[in-house]
Amino acid sequence: MQKKVWIALALFLILPGLLFTVSCAKKTVKTDEAAMTAPEETATQVQQEQTQQEEMASKQQADMEKQRALEAEKLAMQEAQRQAMLARQQFESENIYFEFDSSALLTPAQDTLSRKAQYLRENPNIRLIIEGHCDERGTDEYNLALGDRRANSAKSFLVDLGISPSRLTTISYGEERPLDPRHNEEAWAKNRRCEFVIE
Amino acid sequence: MTPMFKRRPSIVMTVVFLIAALIAVPAPADAQRDYEYIDISNPFLRKIPVAIPGFASGNGDPGELQSAEKAGRVLSETLDFSGYFKIIDPGAYLEAPRQTGVTAEEITFRSWTVIGAEMLVTGKAAHIDGLLELELRLFDTFKAELLVGKRYRGEPKDFRRMVRRFCSEVIYLLTGDWGVFESQIAFVSDGTGAKEIFLCDFDGHNPRQWTGHDSIVLSPAWSTDGKWIAYTSYAKGKPDLFIRHVEEKRGVVVSREGINTSPDWVPGQFALAATLSFSGDPEIYLLTGSGKIIKRITKKRGIDESPSWSPDGRKLAFVSNRSGTPQIFVQEMETGRVERLTFQGRYNTQPSWSPKGDKIAYTAMVNGEINICVIGVDGSAPVQLTSNAGDNESASWAPDGSLVVFSSTREGRSRIYVMTAYGTDQRRLLSLAGEQSSPAWSARMSSP
Incomplete structure (x- = not known):
């Protein structure tokens, strides 16, 4: 029994020495040991890297999304601007027309003016110049007065x-600025008009 | 015959450079003299046949001959312009005063009566000390009588003024009025690419640009002393009323909201009527010459515009659409009473009260054709003066009421024309680039 104890003791003493020797002599083992432990560390790193990458990716994605959103916003803004411009162009291009020697507002003219009023309500900062025009028939001075009456008819309707009324200015051009320079009914009908110019 | 052309005190003009001397004329003493040479109820019905042979020269040097030729030509053109005369073709003349002499003693009147000349004008040009001396005579060939004889001396370049002065004397003798030869015409021309006001002599001679707004310009109107012109311009972006001195760089701008248009000066005053729409409606106002409102003249909803004063300033003709279509109305200034003047047609505008006070010229549109008409101030006998000759607009009377200037598209583009008060002798006044419109005849002026 005593013998067994001694062996056990010896083993207990030697083995660590052996172990120590081995560990000293064979660094590779330790390397191995290190190698053994390495996968664990790598995994963590990888995981970290992955997380980082993921984070970066998600950040990038976020950035991109932000960018996209921004671009979309910009596009939307551009589109809105385009729409506004179109609306403005539409607003400005839509004339109203009159009968010969008359400043009475015809039904289509009233419809057009109602749309213009809507636009003016939606765009409260806009100021408007209403131009009154006549066809070439008749005489200069009377046509200046008639153009004035036409512009004021449109103004009164909008008011x-x-x-x-502080947003609306009138100006009569009489027969001085025809849209269509020809001398026929078709041209005259086009020239008896009010134009609307945003200030 | 009752003289319709009332005599007014002769305006004695002080012209320093021009010395006029009366050549002995057996002057008719009576102020009530009949105007036997012209049928004043229609002076253009029968034109007076007049012979104007080539002018003589003092000593026959080339400079004198040239002056004599120019003076003779301009005198012939000037008398012809009045519409009172028929100038007999020089080819028919049997005698040459250039050789035989220019005075009554040297003329064989029978040589002129046989070719039908009832009047004869002789002239002689001489250069004396660098000055031009013009001797001009008007004879009654049947009575063998000197009617007007004048000697003028001045700078050779002023020969035209001497001739015009003599022609004024002739017209004064025949009609009792000084005529048109010392007046100006303002008009709008777009030859520069923008509408500008131009001025020219009564016969279209010497056209010159007066405004430089590079904008739209309309409706010039002379003050009765010829010193001011009021007009509408878009120089500030809208139709404003400019009141400017003709020669000096001064004046004012009436720039109220809306239109500031169609001025007409009160006769003899520094005040004018014009159309303003700041109330929201074109109405006629009386303004001072410096643009201040004296009072509102019309008070009707709708268009009221184109005022034209009667010569005594007591009545105002204007255009109103108060009865549905544009028509001419007359308002009595003292009572405010308004009467409609025109009833024919659906478009009568641009009234222009004649200087004699008895008629109003206006523009009538019938079936799309635009013509000048004349109507009595009592609404009687409207007469159309132009027809089948494009659009005819903007009539303005000569200061003696004998002629009317207007614009017409009869040759395509709008140009300025002149006719007699009865619509005869219609002719183009001048040739300029672009289109011309809105003529306005000034009063007789001493220094154009």
Whole structure:
């Protein structure tokens, strides 16, 4: 029994020495050991890297999304601007027309003016110049007065629809600025008009 | 015959450079003299046949001959312009005063009566000390009588003024009025690419640009002393009323909201009527010459515009659409009473009160054709003066009421024309680039 103890003791003492020797002599083992432990470390690193990458990716994605959103916003803005411009162009291009020697507002003219009032309500900062024009028939001075009456008819109608008169200016051009320079009914009909110019 | 052309005190003009001397004329003493040479109820119905042979020269040097030729030509053109005369073709003349002499003693009147000349004008040009001396005579060939004889001396370049002065004397003798030869015409021309006001002599001679707004310009109107012109311009972006001195760089701009248009000066005053629409409606106002409102003249909803004063300033003709279509109305200034003047047609505008006060010229549109008409101030006998000759607009009377200037598209582009008060002798006044419109005849002026 005593013998067994001694062996056990010896083993207990030697083995670590052996172990120590081995560990000293064979660094590779330790390397191995290190190698053994390495996968664990790598995994963590990888994981970290992955996380980082993921984070970066998600950040990039976020950035991109932000960018995209921005671009979309920009596009939307551009589109809105385009729409506004179109609306403005539409607004400005839509004339109203009159009968010969008359400043009475015809039904289509009233419809057009109602749309213009709507636009003016939606764009409260806009100021408007209403130009009154006549066809070439008749005489200069009377046509200046008639153009003035036409512009004022349009103005009164807009004021009745709630547009502040302080936003509306009139100017008569009489027969001085025809849209269509020809001398026929078709041209005259086009020239008896009010034009609307945003200030 | 009752003289319709009332005599007014002769305006004695002080012209320093020009010395006029009366050549002995057996002057008719009576102020009530009949105007036997012209049928004043229609002076253009029968034109007076007049012979104007080539002018003589003092000593026959080339400079004198040239002056004599120019003076003779301009005198012939000037008398012809009045519409009172028929100039007999020089080819028919049997005698040459250039050789035989220019005075009554040297003329064989029978040589002129046989070719039908009832009047004869002789002239002689001489250069004396660098000055031009023009001797001009008007004879009654049947009575063998000197009617007007004048000697003028001045700078050779002023020969035209001497001739015009003599022609004014002739017209004064025949009609009792000084005529048109010392007046100006303002008009709008777009030859520069923008509408500008131009001025020219009564016969279209010497056209010159007066405004430089590079904008739209309309409706020039002379003050009765010829010193001011009021007009509408878009120089500031909208139709404003400019009141400017003709020669000096001064004046004012009436720039109220809306239109500031169609001025007409009160006769003899520094005040004018014009159309303003700041109230929201074109109405006629009385303004001072410096643009201040004296009072509102019309008070009707709708268009009221184109005022034209009667010569005594007591009545105002204007255009109103108060009865549905544009028509001419007359308002009595003292009472405010308004009467409609025109009833024919659906478009009568641009009234222009004649200087004699008895008629109003206006523009009538019938079936799309635009013509000048004349109507009595009592609304009687409207007469159309132009027809089948494009659009005819903007009539303005000569200061003696004998002629009317207007614009017409009869040759395509709008140009300025002149006719007699009865619509005869229609002719183009001048040739300029672009289109011309809105003529306005000034009063007789001493120094154009």
